[in-house]
Every structure is written in C-alpha cells, then in structure tokens.
Amino acid sequence: KVYEEKELANAPETFKYTKYKAKDYGEGMFYSLQVAVEDCTGCYVCVDVCPVKNKQETRLKAINMEEQMPLREKERENWNFFLTLPELDRTKINVTKVKDSQYLEPLFEFSGACAGCGETPYVKLVSQLFGDRAIIANATGCSSIYGGNLPTTPWAVNKEGRGPAWSNSLFEDNAEFGYGFRLAINKHNVQAKELLKKLSSDIGNELVDALINADQSDEAGIYEQRERVRALNDKLNELLKTGANGKTSDIKNLLSLSDYLIKKSVWIMGGDGWAYDIGYGGLDHVLASGSDVNVLVLDTEVYSNTGGQCSKATPRAAVAKFAAAGKPIKKKDLGMMAMAYGNVYVAKIAMGANDTHTLRAILEAEAYNGPSIIIAYSQCIAHGINMAYGMRQQKAAVDSGYWPLYRYNPEWSKEGKNPLKLDSKGIKIPLTDFAYAETRYKMLTKTHPELAKKLIKEAQNDVNQTWKEYERLAKPFDSAKKDN
Incomplete structure (x- = not known):
C-alpha cells in the first residue's frame, strides 16, 4: 500500500x-x-x-x-x-502500469488453490481491476472449487460493501450461464432508463440526462455515475415519503433497478477442459452472439481438478491420463478459431513471460464493446514441475515459441491497421529446453524413448509452423501488400 x-x-x-x-x-x-x-x-x-x-x-x-x-x-x-x-483513491491510480495496478485492492484473496497455482494470479488481477462491479460465471473445475468451497470463499468486498457477484453452474453450460447474466443486465438497464424518462419531471431532466448519457469508460466516470445513482436513490426515497403523485409502483421499480445504470463487467471463467472440450459448443455460441462478455480461459492443458486427464488443450508429446504414451495430436488453437469471427477480441497471455502484456490484454478485452476471450497459460502440479519456478516455465513456454503472445483487436481494423499484433519476439530456445524441464514430457523418454523422439520432433515442427503462420497473419497491411 x-x-x-x-x-x-x-x-x-x-x-x-x-x-x-x-x-x-x-x-x-x-x-x-x-x-x-x-x-x-x-x-x-x-x-x-x-x-x-x-x-x-x-x-x-x-x-x-x-x-x-x-x-x-x-x-x-x-x-x-x-x-x-x-486504500488509494481508485480514480487516481494509473491502472495501465503493472506497479500501480497492484495498489488496487484485491477482491479475491486467500484461496484454497495449490501452492504456486498458475490460475489464481490472473483471477486476482481481474478482481483488482473490475471486482467492485464484476459479475462472474465460473465453470466447474479448479477455479470453482477454490473459488466457492462454501461456507468459505476467497471472493471479498471492499469497505463500501462492493465486490464480485459470483456463481457456478454446470461444467457444460458456463458460457451460456454467463451470457444470461449479460442479457439480464442489459434488460434491467433498458428498463431503468425507460423509467428515468417516464419520471423525468419528478426527478429532474438534468439528472436524468446525466444518468442516461454517462461516460463510464474509466474509473472516474464510474465513480461519477455511482454518485449520480446515489443522488437518484435519495430523490426517489424522498418522492415516496411525499406521496409519489400516484407513481409509487414506478418509483419502487426504479429503486430496485437503479444499480443497473452503473456499468457491469461480465466475466465467464473456466479451465481448458470446459473451454476446449465439454463447454466448447456453448462458448462458440456466446462468442458468435456479439454480446459484451469477457471470457478468461485458465489453460492448464489438462483436466486439473479431476486429476490431470488429457484435453484438446494438451500439447503433442505430453503425457497425461488417457494419453499415457504421449498425446499424438497437436493442441487445438482456440485463439485462432475465435479470431475467425472477426469481431471477437482475442489474446494469449502468460504473466510470467510478460506481465505488462497480461495487464494490457485484460484491460483491452474488458474495454472492447463485444465478446472477448483471453487464453492464459497456467502452470499446474499436473505438469510435473517445481511450482516455485512456475513463472520461469511460463517464460520458457513463450521463449520456445510454444506459447506465442498476441492480441487480436477488431477495433484496430477500423483504423486501417492489422487487428493482430504478435507481442512475443520469436523463437529463442528449442522446444526441448521448455518441455524437458517438465515431467509430463520427460517421462515419455523413460518409458517410450523412440516414441518420445518422434513426438517431440513433431511438436517442434508444430511450433515452427504455428509461429510462421502467426508471423504471416500479423504483418502490417502495407508490407503484406508488398509481399503479394
């Protein structure tokens, strides 16, 4: 502090x-x-x-x-x-700087996650940036267990009593669950604005106009809107005391809806087992809806909560349950699939490799008026590493080219720019430097050495091809024209 x-x-x-x-x-x-x-x-x-x-x-x-x-x-x-x-005044904090962002009060603290868990730093950061107005749909998995092991919870409130509203649905329908949050919030917001207009002669046109047309793009704007809503509630309660001119029902309805005039941040969180596998159909549907939701995929590359089973996020050559001889198939590129829509903000992040990039991507995703998906590299005990050095492994994943850092922002295309920015700097180390520091890869060299050689070679080829493809797609539009 x-x-x-x-x-x-x-x-x-x-x-x-x-x-x-x-x-x-x-x-x-x-x-x-x-x-x-x-x-x-x-x-x-x-x-x-x-x-x-x-x-x-x-x-x-x-x-x-x-x-x-x-x-x-x-x-x-x-x-x-x-x-x-x-706590420092949130409106005075420059949240775009990593150092300053950590002066924001965390509203996710002391979870029951494994020591060194790769998921919780991302969740904590989201709670710091948006927690006092966040509404979170959490898929079943590790994040729902350490996030909701009732009667305790790591989700907290600030001194004003504001904090994330959190709920967990089934494994397979979390995206739809969160989409429902957004639809309900939008409807309540519309209803509140309709009632404001209906009661404008009683409330005052100046306050009504300010509430309806408020700029809530930053912390200062959100604070000002909260003050307006407080003034609105005081006015409505005063009207109820003085007779309400026969408008009691409308005034009470507006009192119940006034909080929806303040911008809400909807987050859909879960692991790769949900996002890549069991809940992918729903996730795809929600991304295709164009609705303003933010998806955070905590990618451990296995079903962590149930003991480390293989998922479509598991990389080629890695050993997992149901892939004891190494996974023979390349990891599903969820980010590339989401980019195909053209109107979805997509980012791939790794806090241990580049914390500034992580912060920037999360801020951009939340600010984007449409669907966003962030895929976050999350080390796990299932990887077979010393969890004390998990952030080093994140950096190695990026340096090997296995985990390219990028942001795809549809807003940039409106400016005539390439919407894809490749933020990592190329392949610096061979894949084996990253992979063979982890038991999930190394153990195959002991049990099936020839197969291990074959699969790691194919995995290196995957990395090389994927990197070339992203480099090609991320070229500035002018240079792309020259190449043609």
Missing part, C-alpha cells in the same frame, strides 16, 4: 515501511509490502520473481522465506495494522 506518513502513528514496532520515491500520489508518501504470514502457502513464487537483491549479501532479496512460527505473533499484529491503512 501507499499512504500518508500520519497513518503510521499507531504502527507496531516491527511494522516495515519505507519512503515512497515516486511523486505520482503526492509528496511525503510511504510504502509497505506486508505478508499475511498465517495465510502464506510457502509457494516461494514471490521470492523467485523478486528482482531486488541485497547488495551486501546477494543471496538475500527484498522478500525472503523464513520459518513461520517465530514470526507468527508479531506478523499477525503487523497484518492487522496493515488492513487499517486506507
């Missing part, structure tokens, strides 16, 4: 803080990074990715692993104090 010096007046003796060097939130600000010691899973990922080393003792970083028990009492006190520090 970043906060004013006066907030430290009652800080415990062991509470750690430092001066905040940047001036973007004013002079004399202070900064603290506090760990919730009792909730830490010991995954080690934060230590691994921390770039700051101790100049005197290089084995130490700005954050280090230590035994929990000796720290528990004092760090519990520090954590409780940390929670009393005020």
Whole structure:
C-alpha cells in the first residue's frame, strides 16, 4: 500500500515501511509490502520473481522465506495494522502500469488453490481491476472449487460493501450461464432508463440526462455515475415519503433497478477442459452472439481438478491420463478459431513471460464493446514441475515459441491497421529446453524413448509452423501488400 506518513502513528514496532520515491500520489508518501504470514502457502513464487537483491549479501532479496512460527505473533499484529491503512483513491491510480495496478485492492484473496497455482494470479488481477462491479460465471473445475468451497470463499468486498457477484453452474453450460447474466443486465438497464424518462419531471431532466448519457469508460466516470445513482436513490426515497403523485409502483421499480445504470463487467471463467472440450459448443455460441462478455480461459492443458486427464488443450508429446504414451495430436488453437469471427477480441497471455502484456490484454478485452476471450497459460502440479519456478516455465513456454503472445483487436481494423499484433519476439530456445524441464514430457523418454523422439520432433515442427503462420497473419497491411 501507499499512504500518508500520519497513518503510521499507531504502527507496531516491527511494522516495515519505507519512503515512497515516486511523486505520482503526492509528496511525503510511504510504502509497505506486508505478508499475511498465517495465510502464506510457502509457494516461494514471490521470492523467485523478486528482482531486488541485497547488495551486501546477494543471496538475500527484498522478500525472503523464513520459518513461520517465530514470526507468527508479531506478523499477525503487523497484518492487522496493515488492513487499517486506507486504500488509494481508485480514480487516481494509473491502472495501465503493472506497479500501480497492484495498489488496487484485491477482491479475491486467500484461496484454497495449490501452492504456486498458475490460475489464481490472473483471477486476482481481474478482481483488482473490475471486482467492485464484476459479475462472474465460473465453470466447474479448479477455479470453482477454490473459488466457492462454501461456507468459505476467497471472493471479498471492499469497505463500501462492493465486490464480485459470483456463481457456478454446470461444467457444460458456463458460457451460456454467463451470457444470461449479460442479457439480464442489459434488460434491467433498458428498463431503468425507460423509467428515468417516464419520471423525468419528478426527478429532474438534468439528472436524468446525466444518468442516461454517462461516460463510464474509466474509473472516474464510474465513480461519477455511482454518485449520480446515489443522488437518484435519495430523490426517489424522498418522492415516496411525499406521496409519489400516484407513481409509487414506478418509483419502487426504479429503486430496485437503479444499480443497473452503473456499468457491469461480465466475466465467464473456466479451465481448458470446459473451454476446449465439454463447454466448447456453448462458448462458440456466446462468442458468435456479439454480446459484451469477457471470457478468461485458465489453460492448464489438462483436466486439473479431476486429476490431470488429457484435453484438446494438451500439447503433442505430453503425457497425461488417457494419453499415457504421449498425446499424438497437436493442441487445438482456440485463439485462432475465435479470431475467425472477426469481431471477437482475442489474446494469449502468460504473466510470467510478460506481465505488462497480461495487464494490457485484460484491460483491452474488458474495454472492447463485444465478446472477448483471453487464453492464459497456467502452470499446474499436473505438469510435473517445481511450482516455485512456475513463472520461469511460463517464460520458457513463450521463449520456445510454444506459447506465442498476441492480441487480436477488431477495433484496430477500423483504423486501417492489422487487428493482430504478435507481442512475443520469436523463437529463442528449442522446444526441448521448455518441455524437458517438465515431467509430463520427460517421462515419455523413460518409458517410450523412440516414441518420445518422434513426438517431440513433431511438436517442434508444430511450433515452427504455428509461429510462421502467426508471423504471416500479423504483418502490417502495407508490407503484406508488398509481399503479394
């Protein structure tokens, strides 16, 4: 958190803080990074990715692993104090910068996911950016288990009581479930605006016009709309007290619908088993609808929750349940299939390879007025890696060309530009450098060495061909004309 010096007046003796060097939130600000010691899973990922080393003792970083028990009492006190520090004003935070985005309050915290889970960082980021107005449909799978292991839940609310509205439906119909959210929200919004116009003489034309024509494209605009809705509710309650001029029913209906005048962010979340396999028909239907929904595919490349079974997202040469001799077929290219519609925002991301790209893609997807799908590389215990180094594996996946980072934004084509931008920089390492750091690939070299050689060669060919195809498709339109 970043906060004013006066907030430290009652800080415990062991509470750690430092001066905040940047001036973007004013002079004399202070900064603290506090760990919730009792909730830490010991995954080690934060230590691994921390770039700051101790100049005197290089084995130490700005954050280090230590035994929990000796720290528990004092760090519990520090954590409780940390929670009393005020959050920064969301309207003042530059959410396009990775550093600043992490000053947004997370509304997804302390889940029961595996230590080092590759899915939860993406979910947490979405909760920070849009959580106070998010409505989430969650497919059955890991994310529905750690997201809804009732009576507990990692989904939280802010001090105003706002947080994500979350629900889980069946495995096979999550896209349709979320699509229903969007249709209902749209209908409620239309009804609220109709009632505003009907009651404009009682409410006041100026407030009605401002509510109907509000620009809610950024945090400041959303805050202003919330203030207008608060003023509207006060006015409506006042009208009810003074007799309502025979319009009691309309006023009560508008009171029940007024929150739908504030922009809602609809997210459809799930794993690859849902998106590539069991729920693909519904997902395709929803993407084809043109409706303003955001799909986040947490791609672990297997059915993680049920024990690591093969899915259409499982890559060639990888071993999984139902593919004990290595998967012989290439991974389904879900992103390319979605791009074929031409009006769907599509991105492929990997936080460990490029966190700026991840943030940019999520912001662009949510801002796009239409369907969007983000496919997020998510390391998993089923991959057979040391989960402490999961972010390194994400980078290796991108560097090998296996996981190309890109964004496909239909808005760019309206400007005469190629809608596809290839954001990763080419193949830097052979596929084996990435693949054979994982048991799911390596084990085949022990059980079926000749088959392993054959499949990894074919998998490398898949990577080469896919990369060439994306390079061709991502060429600026002018250079494409020259090639022709």
